[in-house]
Amino acid sequence: MLNHIFSPSSFLTKREGVMDSLFYLVGNSQRLGESSLFKIVPLISCSLLGLLTLACLAGFTAFRAKFRPKGYSLPPGSFGWPLVGETLIRQRLGQLGKPEEYIKRRRLLYGKDIFKTSLLLQPVAVVCGPAANKFLFSNENKLVVTWWTKSIQNVFPSSVLTSRGLHARPIKKLLTAFLKPEALQSYVGTMDSITQSFMETEWEGKEEIMVFPLLKLHSFVMASRIFTTIQDPNIVQNLTQQFHVLMDGIIEIPLNIPGTRYYRAMRARDVICRDLLSVIKQRRVALSAGTVSPTHDLLTSLLSTADENGRFLTEKEITDNILLLLFSAHGTTSSTIAMLMRYLAEMPHIYEEILREQIGIAASKAPGELLDWKDIRQMKYSWNTTCEVLRLSPPIEGTFREAITDLTYGGFDIPKGWKLFWSVHSSHKNPEYFPEPEKFDPSRFDGDGPAPYTYVPFGGGPRRCPGYEYARLEIMVFLHNLVKRFRWEPVFPNEKIKVDPLPVPVQGFPIRLRPR
Numbered sequence: 001m002l003n004h005i006f007s008p009s010s011f012l013t014k015r016e017g018v019m020d021s022l023f024y025l026v027g028n029s030q031r032l033g034e035s036s037l038f039k040i041v042p043l044i045s046c047s048l049l050g051l052l053t054l055a056c057l058a059g060f061t062a063f064r065a066k067f068r069p070k071g072y073s074l075p076p077g078s079f080g081w082p083l084v085g086e087t088l089i090r091q092r093l094g095q096l097g098k099p100e101e102y103i104k105r106r107r108l109l110y111g112k113d114i115f116k117t118s119l120l121l122q123p124v125a126v127v128c129g130p131a132a133n134k135f136l137f138s139n140e141n142k143l144v145v146t147w148w149t150k151s152i153q154n155v156f157p158s159s160v161l162t163s164r165g166l167h168a169r170p171i172k173k174l175l176t177a178f179l180k181p182e183a184l185q186s187y188v189g190t191m192d193s194i195t196q197s198f199m200e201t202e203w204e205g206k207e208e209i210m211v212f213p214l215l216k217l218h219s220f221v222m223a224s225r226i227f228t229t230i231q232d233p234n235i236v237q238n239l240t241q242q243f244h245v246l247m248d249g250i251i252e253i254p255l256n257i258p259g260t261r262y263y264r265a266m267r268a269r270d271v272i273c274r275d276l277l278s279v280i281k282q283r284r285v286a287l288s289a290g291t292v293s294p295t296h297d298l299l300t301s302l303l304s305t306a307d308e309n310g311r312f313l314t315e316k317e318i319t320d321n322i323l324l325l326l327f328s329a330h331g332t333t334s335s336t337i338a339m340l341m342r343y344l345a346e347m348p349h350i351y352e353e354i355l356r357e358q359i360g361i362a363a364s365k366a367p368g369e370l371l372d373w374k375d376i377r378q379m380k381y382s383w384n385t386t387c388e389v390l391r392l393s394p395p396i397e398g399t400f401r402e403a404i405t406d407l408t409y410g411g412f413d414i415p416k417g418w419k420l421f422w423s424v425h426s427s428h429k430n431p432e433y434f435p436e437p438e439k440f441d442p443s444r445f446d447g448d449g450p451a452p453y454t455y456v457p458f459g460g461g462p463r464r465c466p467g468y469e470y471a472r473l474e475i476m477v478f479l480h481n482l483v484k485r486f487r488w489e490p491v492f493p494n495e496k497i498k499v500d501p502l503p504v505p506v507q508g509f510p511i512r513l514r515p516r
């Protein structure tokens, strides 16, 4: 519909015609003289008004056709305010630290596990619970495809995140080959040594620290080391600063105008890509000289491995995907560790249990020996506790899919082109699957753990998070080094958490450290 409105043969050509006349009049106004100008000004105003009316009419017709198509039995719900829909209400609840309230209230109001709304300028069907998760995760590329906002698409244009349908498969396979447990096993020691030196320089000997910025820095240094082997402190520092700007503006309205946060984010993106590109070029030279092995890090793997069709990724594709992984690894794990530290400060009995497990592992190592894969496998209670943190405070609340055909779910029609949103909380906080859902209880993950599709912090189906194992290793290695060295207490025990879009402590999570 929108494509039709803006097709050259319709609206656009008419609009260009009017614009041409305007430019002609303005361009010739001097020759026409002052008196003629008086006649022209009202004429210009009328034309502009006409244009505006035309644009509004076209917009309204397109909006109606998209949001209220005829002949469909749409889910219950409200599209909220014109244009903004319910986007601001949802954002506000996130900033108040109650993101799940948005869906909870509407489920109660409409009495269904599905409701319609308007978010991010799109008509959206929000679908809730494990049945919805199963439906979406198992119908990727059949009924739905992944969908991200324009601002995200612009930041990662040729990455696995924004490639849809069968285009995504080869890139995802290449990334998964590097991120699968067998491949990551050999990096546990490196992760341990990075974390140890980080603790020595940034934590030890300090009485009080601001944890959240430090966690982000740690995650970033770790990811850039494991994925690209970038160690030059100047490059790392520059990249860290640019990533900060990027994170700050990435979910803004994509207005690429100087002065906006989005504009600054896109400039930061250009700087990061330029730095990554120069590393890629150096690595290519090193690869052909045989001074690095093809499995040296993710970057060299991507440079030297062809996909399943025998095609090598272009430098732009490699840059975009490395940028994506650095970005994904940066926010999610630091948010999880911050939330984990908060829960542990509140529940000393769980801290003690984790400490017992980690001290047991440390005692089995020779002095100076680094952690390895076998040690990670023994961190069962520590990981169950982290899973419970991810259940209650997931870094990602859910993601969108787009209907690639008209479809039916829960007895309602979802028109082609509509977006569907699956939500983590609607399963994680359901007492049917997690009795007393607000209670913190790591034993939920003993044995076989939760039923399929009820526990989904990493999503599911073909789009499931490929960084799952990497995140597990990073968090476990960090926790080991943390509890071995410190106890801690938050400076502000009731510090607010805002979800914007990830859960973050609003005051940066200052803590007092007590060495063990």
Ligand code: HEM
Residues within 6 Å of the ligand: 146, 160, 161, 162, 172, 179, 324, 325, 328, 329, 330, 332, 333, 336, 390, 394, 395, 396, 398, 399, 400, 456, 457, 458, 459, 460, 461, 462, 463, 464, 465, 466, 467, 468, 470, 471
């Ligand atoms: C606690 C940490 C993490 C959580 C909870 C998490 C969660 C998620 C979720 C919910 C999705 C969307 C899945 C879907 O739409 O079905 C996702 C996608 C993704 N994640 Fe993670 N993630 C984490 C860490 C990481 C890390 C460390 C990396 C990189 C090493 C990573 C890379 C990605 C990528 C590339 C995608 C896009 C996959 C695709 O669209 O096919 N994530 N993640």
